[in-house]
Amino acid sequence: MALDTAELVTAAKAGDKAAFTKLVGATTAEMYTLAYRLTGNAEDAQDVVQEAYVRAYKGLKKFRGDAEFTSWMYRITANCANTHLVRSARHRHDAIDESEELADERPGPEARLTSADERSELNLALQSLSPEMRAVVVLRDVYDLPHEAIAAELGISEGAAKVRLHRARRKLRERLFPLRGEEHGDEEAARAV
Amino acid sequence: MQCEQVADRLPQIVDGAERAAPAVLDHVDSCLRCQAELVQYRKLLKALRTLRTDILEPAPGTLTAILASLEAVGERGAMRSLLTGHRAAYLGGIAAATAAAGAAGAIVLANRGRRKMRLAG
Numbered sequence: 001m002a003l004d005t006a007e008l009v010t011a012a013k014a015g016d017k018a019a020f021t022k023l024v025g026a027t028t029a030e031m032y033t034l035a036y037r038l039t040g041n042a043e044d045a046q047d048v049v050q051e052a053y054v055r056a057y058k059g060l061k062k063f064r065g066d067a068e069f070t071s072w073m074y075r076i077t078a079n080c081a082n083t084h085l086v087r088s089a090r091h092r093h094d095a096i097d098e099s100e101e102l103a104d105e106r107p108g109p110e111a112r113l114t115s116a117d118e119r120s121e122l123n124l125a126l127q128s129l130s131p132e133m134r135a136v137v138v139l140r141d142v143y144d145l146p147h148e149a150i151a152a153e154l155g156i157s158e159g160a161a162k163v164r165l166h167r168a169r170r171k172l173r174e175r176l177f178p179l180r181g182e183e184h185g186d187e188e189a190a191r192a193v
Numbered sequence: 194m195q196c197e198q199v200a201d202r203l204p205q206i207v208d209g210a211e212r213a214a215p216a217v218l219d220h221v222d223s224c225l226r227c228q229a230e231l232v233q234y235r236k237l238l239k240a241l242r243t244l245r246t247d248i249l250e251p252a253p254g255t256l257t258a259i260l261a262s263l264e265a266v267g268e269r270g271a272m273r274s275l276l277t278g279h280r281a282a283y284l285g286g287i288a289a290a291t292a293a294a295g296a297a298g299a300i301v302l303a304n305r306g307r308r309k310m311r312l313a314g
Contacts, residue, residue, distance in 0.1 A: 017267065024259055032251035037244075042252045049251070053259045054266055119247055122240055141241040147210075162205070169204035169237065176240070177233035179226070 005069050013060055020060070024053055027070055031077045037138045038081035040127050048084050052077040074143050078135065079153040085131045125175050129168055136161055137168035194220045199227050207234040 005026070011019035031052060035045035055076050056063075063072055126134055135154055139145045140161075145153075151161040174182055199220045206213040213221075221227045 017263075020263070021260060024263070025256065028256050028259065029248050029251055032255055033247070033249040036249055046252050046255050046258060049255065050259050050262050054262050057263055057266060118240065119244065122244065137241070141208075141238055142244045144242075144245075166204045169207070169234065172241075173204070173230075173234050173237050177236050179230055179233060 006065070009063065009065060009069050013063070020057060023069060027073055030070060031073055034074060034077050034143065035081055037126065037142070038078065038131070038135050039084060044084060044088070048077060048081045052080045055080065074145060075149055075153050078139055082135060082154050121176065125172050129171060133164050133168035133171070136164040137172065140165055196224060196227055199224070200230060203227070203231055203234055207231065208238060
């Protein structure tokens with residue numbers, strides 16, 4: 001598969017449109033998934049992924065091939081999603097507050113991450129983060145992009161990327177893997193005493 | 194070192210990307226609460242990594258829309274190169290016409306000069 005992708009990239013760089021179409025077909029679902037995780041809705045994800053492939057097509061000659069094509073596409077998709085989110089936020093006049101608290105829609109501890117719906121719980125928790133925090137934690141902890149690449153694609157410093165990651169992990173941990181005393185029920189019980 | 198200070202460092206050191214200060218490690222070694230918190234962070238990271246293989250089905254029409262955008266970009270590119278080609282041909286034509294007019298002028302002048310010399314002779 002990797003060799004096939006490399007061959008397709010080489011052919012596409014030489015101007016073979018059919019090869020690029022095959023690359024698109026082979027990677028659309030992955031890029032759509034990333035775009036969906038970053039934007040949080042299907043319509044935006046579709047716009048982002050469309051823009052990402054157009055950018056990739058235009059910049060294909062600059063792709064040196066020292067990284068996997070998918071990793072390169074992850075970076076482009078992340079950059080497009082970031083641009084899209086900034087544009088939407090500006091359009092809605094909806095300033096994003098990084099210190100915004102998580103909307104608390106937690107189920108009881110007994111249902112938390114013990115059953116088959118672990119992934120949907122995780123996705124819900126990710127969606128409850130601010131777009132800035134979500135982007136960093138998704139790109140780092142799900143897609144394994146280096147801090148440097150994340151910072152470059154999101155247009156922030158490496159330090160800022162690390163701070164956002166730190167905050168996002170803490171919020172997710174508190175929500176999904178709370179310690180005794182951090183759980184909803186325990187807090188209420190503690191207050192009642 | 195206090196638990197609060199250590200807890201603040203745990204999200205950074207959990208993946209091993211950053212080295213923990215010896216004081217933090219010493220505290221974690223001797224504190225059950227901080228050990229438990231570190232374990233919870235490790236579970237979180239493990240859970241997040243599983244999402245990588247959790248691929249969503251794109252909305253219907255996504256691939257078609259992408260290919261249509263690429264087609265449009267390709268056509269715009271072709272149009273641009275066509276226009277660039279026309280511009281080059283136009284400029285080339287002007288240059289050729291100018292050169293031809295210059296050559297014709299030179300021939301006329303040369304002929305006039307020759308006629309004058311013949312009359313004088």
